[in-house]
Amino acid sequence: MPAAEGQLADCAWSYGMKLSWDINDPQMPQKPAHFDRFCEWPDGYVRFIYSSEEKKAQRHLSGWAMRNTNNHNGHILKKSCLGVVVCAQDCALPDGSRLQLRPAICDKARLKQQKKPCPNCHSALELIPCRGHSGYPVTNFWRLDGNAIFFQAKGVHDHPRPESKSETEARRSAIKRQMASFYQPQKRRIREPEAGESQDHSRHFNNIPSLENLEGLDVIPDASFPVPGQPCLSFPNSDAYKATCDLTTFQGDIVPPFQKYSNPRIYLPRTPCSYELAGPGYTNSSPYTTFYKDAGSIPKDSDWVHLNALQCNVNTYSSFERSFDFTSKQHGWKPALGKAGPGERTDQGQFPPEATHPQYTPQPPCRYLATAPPTAPALQTVITTTTRVSYQACQPPALKCYDNVRDAKSLSSCDYASENTQMSIYPEALDLPAPVITASSPTASLPLKIPRDCWTVRQHSLPYPLGAAPSRTDGAESWEVCPSRLGSAVNYSDRVSPFFSCDNENF
DNA sequence: TCATGCGGGCGTT
DNA sequence: AACGCCCGCATGA
Numbered sequence: 219m220p221a222a223e224g225q226l227a228d229c230a231w232s233y234g235m236k237l238s239w240d241i242n243d244p245q246m247p248q249k250p251a252h253f254d255r256f257c258e259w260p261d262g263y264v265r266f267i268y269s270s271e272e273k274k275a276q277r278h279l280s281g282w283a284m285r286n287t288n289n290h291n292g293h294i295l296k297k298s299c300l301g302v303v304v305c306a307q308d309c310a311l312p313d314g315s316r317l318q319l320r321p322a323i324c325d326k327a328r329l330k331q332q333k334k335p336c337p338n339c340h341s342a343l344e345l346i347p348c349r350g351h352s353g354y355p356v357t358n359f360w361r362l363d364g365n366a367i368f369f370q371a372k373g374v375h376d377h378p379r380p381e382s383k384s385e386t387e388a389r390r391s392a393i394k395r396q397m398a399s400f401y402q403p404q405k406r407r408i409r410e411p412e413a414g415e416s417q418d419h420s421r422h423f424n425n426i427p428s429l430e431n432l433e434g435l436d437v438i439p440d441a442s443f444p445v446p447g448q449p450c451l452s453f454p455n456s457d458a459y460k461a462t463c464d465l466t467t468f469q470g471d472i473v474p475p476f477q478k479y480s481n482p483r484i485y486l487p488r489t490p491c492s493y494e495l496a497g498p499g500y501t502n503s504s505p506y507t508t509f510y511k512d513a514g515s516i517p518k519d520s521d522w523v524h525l526n527a528l529q530c531n532v533n534t535y536s537s538f539e540r541s542f543d544f545t546s547k548q549h550g551w552k553p554a555l556g557k558a559g560p561g562e563r564t565d566q567g568q569f570p571p572e573a574t575h576p577q578y579t580p581q582p583p584c585r586y587l588a589t590a591p592p593t594a595p596a597l598q599t600v601i602t603t604t605t606r607v608s609y610q611a612c613q614p615p616a617l618k619c620y621d622n623v624r625d626a627k628s629l630s631s632c633d634y635a636s637e638n639t640q641m642s643i644y645p646e647a648l649d650l651p652a653p654v655i656t657a658s659s660p661t662a663s664l665p666l667k668i669p670r671d672c673w674t675v676r677q678h679s680l681p682y683p684l685g686a687a688p689s690r691t692d693g694a695e696s697w698e699v700c701p702s703r704l705g706s707a708v709n710y711s712d713r714v715s716p717f718f719s720c721d722n723e724n725f
Numbered sequence: 726t727c728a729t730g731c732g733g734g735c736g737t738t
Numbered sequence: 739a740a741c742g743c744c745c746g747c748a749t750g751a
Binding site for chain 2 (some may be wrong): 278285286295322324326327383598702
Binding site (some may be wrong): 287288289290296298325354355376 | 740741742743744745
């Protein structure tokens with residue numbers, strides 16, 4: 219993944235946004251002056267123009283779990299977001315964060331994935347569908363025209379980021395390597411019980427709670443399943459992630475402990491390693507809490523990731539990324555209310571038709587916590603075969619109040635990624651007429667309003683009966699849920715986007 | 726096994 | 739007609 223700053227800049231200063239075009243235009247801009255750098259986490263109504271040489275663009279990659287959608291147009295590839303898979307119990311990972319897996323793209327694989335249990339608490343996994351586009355999944359369009367690849371995104375993801383594809387691949391490959399290296403040491407361990415080793419990572423296997431855990435892992439053929447006994451040092455980008463191994467911490471864990479990759483989103487079953495996060499922000503973070511339903515089924519999964527990493531160390535790219543995102547997103551409103559940020563587009567003409575609808579207004583940092591749009595057909599379609607049942611069982615916005623830990627998460631939850639900042643800076647949404655913005659969000663006067671000291675449920679997690687969900691047009695109600703005591707966001711202050719003037723203290 | 730892409734077909738708006 | 743989505747099929751890693 220490119221440097222956070224690089225991506226941020228890429229997304230924020232999209233060249234594609236400076237030109238007037240729509241993916242459905244008969245004629246696309248010819249011979250673009252230059253191209254945008256690939257943005258892995260596009261969010262909002264953004265457009266990019268990539269070089270046809272851009273490999274990632276050629277592959278139509280995205281950090282979001284996007285599946286192909288038939289739009290009956292062979293010239294334009296359309297993809298819709300699948301959302302994110304989380305633990306139905308919203309259990310906290312060892313580090314306090316929440317599980318946020320990348321939904322399998324393949325329907326069959328996804329169903330299988332959802333049948334697996336949360337690797338942390340063994341309760342059911344739940345798919346949080348994306349409904350960021352007027353109640354429907356956010357859609358991405360790709361169109362190759364000449365030497366350019368035009369990309370257009372519609373909708374604002376109303377859910378946490380899942381593990382990115384690259385992360386998933388990295389994790390899986392790492393797991394394979396770990397598995398390979400695990401078995402041998404493990405065998406030795408079984409033969410040589412408790413030898414007293416505690417320093418050597420390769421010997422942490424003996425600390426694995428019980429062999430049953432291992433067996434469980436073995437039984438689960440899913441390569442994505444976290445592998446216990448993985449040395450902390452083997453994680454990718456370990457340099458960025460400050461983790462130490464602490465056998466004592468590990469001991470006592472009954473469930474498959476997690477081992478975190480340098481990348482805060484990735485977790486592996488904890489081995490005798492624990493993490494010593496370097497920053498205050500570590501407390502935990504998953505902002506995206508899932509308060510909805512109680513565990514229902516008894517999954518058996520293994521693929522997991524962690525998402526919010528805010529918690530994770532502040533020194534890591536991720537922490538920065540998130541913190542930055544957070545701030546930028548939080549402040550993203552400011553430009554709309556006041557003056558636009560540098561390079562901000564102002565051509566209303568580019569506004570998506572939906573822009574006039576409240577649902578399309580810029581979302582607050584905690585947009586995924588917002589209530590569902592009035593019409594949420596997604597519940598019937600998107601969730602259909604996979605999570606429909608879950609919704610029925612969902613608890614109402616359980617308005618769970620969280621502790622400081624949660625607060626920390628909220629911070630991270632408010633930001634998606636540096637790349638997402640474009641939403642804060644350029645999105646047409648920012649150009650929305652003031653009336654629309656104010657009507658749709660209480661944050662009109664502030665980047666982020668924190669009406670309560672607690673969060674409410676994510677909109678998609680709400681069990682609104684179809685047609686009964688509160689309308690976003692009402693605006694304010696959508697924001698009832700906001701982070702509280704964001705003060706814990708200590709780490710965010712030093713990375714505030716220059717484009718925004720709001721103080722982090724507000725959060 | 727799974728990610729991707731394609732495209733037929735169906736229901737809804 | 740436009741959309742969203744389900745499904746099956748094919749291909750490639």
